[in-house]
Amino acid sequence: MLSTLLEFALVLGVMTGLAVLMGKWLTRVFTGAHHALPERYTYRLLGIDPRETMGWARYGSALLLSNAAMMLLGYVILRLQAVMPINPLGLAAQTPDLAFNTAASFITNTNWQAYSGETSLSNFSQMAVITFLMCVGATSGVVAAAGFIRGLSRSSSGDIGNFWVDFTRTLYRVMLPLCVGMALVYVWQGMPQTFASQVLATTLEGAQQQLIVGAVASFESIKHIGTNGGGFFSMNAAHPFENPTPLTNALHILSMLLIPSALTYTFGSMLLQRRQGWVFFGTFLVMFIGFLALVYGAEQNGNPLLTQAGANQSLSLEQSGGNMEGKELRFGIADSSLFIATTTAATTGSVNTMHDSLTPMGGFVPLAQMMLNCVFGGDGVGFINLIQYALLTVFLVGMMIGRSPEFLGKKIEAREMKLVMLSVLAHPISILGFTALAALWPDTLASLNNLGPHGFSEVLYAYTSGTANNGSAFAGLNANTPFFNTTIGLAMLIGRFFTLLPMLAVAGSLAMKKTVPAGAGTIPTATPLFMLLVVFVVLVVGGLTFLPALALGPLVEQLQLLSGQTYN
């Protein structure tokens, strides 16, 4: 127990230190005047002028169109997989609906996988489609945050930077160097990194074992640094080749939190409002610790029905105990819980535990974090989501005391609030609308792996994960059907771009406004009080929106578990 608390404290402490270092580095990347040589060559190749400044509409269009082109390229390669090189296992092409789902999933930084990696993707596709889209999808998110923060920092000016410069710099100076370095550490710890596709072994008892290998380490590093989350293998970061040791597990967790937490610091530095940055960091952290405590408690307590069946789930020096169904022994309950809280907070979606087998309250945590979608959040978008809630908070508080709301010295008016509400509402409409549709769809029952409230949770989880661009799953659900592939694919696109684009518009609109000096009626936003207000608004808005759906899933399941109700 003590070692668990120390472990959590250690990881969160290291995360805070790294947030400062990384935050400083990102500030230099976003604001530096100098273009490095490879960057200048890239600009020439792309045919762009690095001195051009863009308004939000042009910046957003460049992001949207380049993402569309990359998604299309990925789609085409997946459809042509059978005739592409480096396919020694002779795997067939993905079907149109599955390829659409996969390409949408990886460009939106969701990394939902309706396929299983070992049996459906050649090593060519793992590199040319998956690794590629993971790199550019994550970079796009960070770039959106760069434009967004710049918009907040400007006054009386319509420009929020140059998309191509931000993209190239983020990729060259942040993503690629970090990923190569981390991949080598991962290989040292035991992850394969090879051009071979498989090794055939003869086990001690004489059976044949087919070991699937490939460029796993380079895949894992961008997967976590980029808060992507798709697995090389079907069982993702639970697979010993994707996550061989407790150390790689901790590095995965720190990688996921690295950029989302650092952006609060970057924001503070770029606006010269360090305190404000720390207030946002604190907002993230308070919610994270609450959810972590909830999932750890639930999983360590275990499943009372397993105890009745004769399993010993108590914690002792010789075993970690707890609900070990769908968990790996080297991680036990503590490392699994930390991973669950992190992967759904930072909307990565990689899993080292099968979420479908979590206890009801354990499964409540990933669902709730994805519904709120701003407990750290994914690379770039998490920060943008938090600002959206901060704007909502100043608006609500302004209403209560009868003052016109201000944020960072800018007046918040009808146009900004409309855009914020569009973004706030798109999220639940996509989650609840699609879940309702699936609940009525006649073939849904055939896709479920569990019945009763847990079956409903499987569907709710799928659309929440898609919309929040998380990508983790209650994986018992067979989502590889035309209906699920199409609707979850749409949910991912809605969740990504109906948040990013309205919020870029907000940034563009704020950038044009004059800064007004703080007056007596201005609510100070760089205070612990404001931090708690934001947490309160996030929880109230999230609770009012999603509690009815949660009541039908994990909450009723918990009550039934306690009364011993089971389902065939």
Next chain:
Amino acid sequence: MTTQSIFKGLLRPVLVSAVFFMLLTGFAYPAFTTVTAQLMFPFQARGSLIERDGLVMGSALIGQHFTRPEYFHGRPSMTLGADPQDPSKSVSQPYNAGSSGASNLGPTSQKLLDQVAARVHAYRQDNGLAADAQVPVDAVTASASGLDPHISLANARLQLPRVARLRQIPEAELLQLVDQHTRARTFGLLGEPRVNVLQLNLALDARLPSRQPPIAASE
């Protein structure tokens, strides 16, 4: 700003960036990492393969299916494999590293509870435990990957008398061997104490080769 000026000159960078960044991040990045990793850590980069008499016996990181009583047994595994009779169907094939998998059964699933009850019963019989003895949870629940190479210390201690008896090793001596293959928490904090089943069984064989000949793969 007019619509025209928003999109002006975007076509070329949009198209070129898609192809160029695919080549850079999809090929150059993994290829560079692979070459460097193969030079620096050739053993790990190839999958931490264990060889005995020139034959690949498996990977140190991937669990194997142990059924014989003179070996320590790993955790239950829910991986599937193609049915030899009808390749279009899947059947249970524990520790199939070609297709990792879990049960994905929820906590109120009767199927899960039946499986656990059956495993508890079998574990008590295999290890000569009392009919109401509590069994370590890792021994009767399926792992996430289906390839978990480890068991808990509690699980290893309960299997120890059986293996010691069948291999005619004093229990104290076998306990030492188990301890040698036990890993503590990293830095005293990360992960859980654990026993690597494959490496322990390899060490058992090295000490006293199993008298039964290996079963041929075709059987």
